[in-house]
Amino acid sequence: TDLFAQLTAGVVNLDPDRPDPQFPVKLIKEPGLLSRGGTKAFELIPQKSQYMEYLRLLGHPCSDATKRNFQECFATNATKQFTLDATPTYYFHVLAPLYLRQLSSLSKIIMMIREPVERAEVLYRHYVLAEGKWPDRSIDDLANDFFKAINTDTGVATALQRAADCSSGDVFCLANSWRDIYGFKLMETLENKIFAGGLYNYALAVWRYHYFRPGRLLVMDSHAYFDRRVDAMEKVIRFVYGRPMLPSEQTLAAFGEVWRKVVVHSVPKLTLSTPVRQQLSEFYEQHVMRGLFRMLSDMRDEGAWVFGFDEEPWNECPGFEEFNAAGGKSKP
Incomplete structure (x- = not known):
């Protein structure tokens, strides 16, 4: 949410010194089309119903174009406006990279990665506090049901x-394994997705196999973004636009606190108990943390940009020192 605001706030989006196309002013932050039920590949080709719906959700100026003037509209507007989709559930949906490849093979992707136990805890709080879900169920209850x-x-x-x-x-092996995991009933409920969504090594393999292109992926450490937003946004601006930060972007990044989900320690149901936290940590240690830096190293070698992963909570992961010694802070 904070990154979305940094890219679309009026002070930067409407800056007269901005050399880049604007984002739509009334943009829906999370259209959610590529990971929702009922999405069909044959409806995501130009001028088909879900393709046009996605353009509308993105605020694209050609979303209401007729078949007669569709190509003309695209030719006229192709370089005049960016579109932005900030839907986090896309990343672990097994078909999302295939859908997006059909829609746009050259989109730039920013993946923000958070320590998986904290990620689960924060997501649970968000759904409870912002959407009123699970009034009678603690995060321990959900985690126990997941296991x-x-x-x-x-x-x-x-x-x-x-x-x-x-x-x-x-x-290939990792991507196929994630496809198999995603096909089980386990992944049908939001409660289980809160925890399964932290299996970065497996879920990102599908994107690596089907979609990512050199120079068009930025893998960002959420913790580093929270702590060093100016540095993080400098990297984002270079990645997205290929230029240095404007003064307006620098000022916005430096001003105020970083928007993030607030940790609530005073309400027990919102916080994992020590034994359940330990169980989750051991689960993610096997399936995520043990291979995280090998994944990041391979992705960097494949042409991905990387920011962060040079401080806590990653410093106990195998490969931490080797990854950063090889240039984890500075590449590309």
């Missing part, structure tokens, strides 16, 4: 183990 779903379905446990056994450099 129960894994342990009672041998297919899920087998698929997870198969993913863990993939070589960290075998993107």
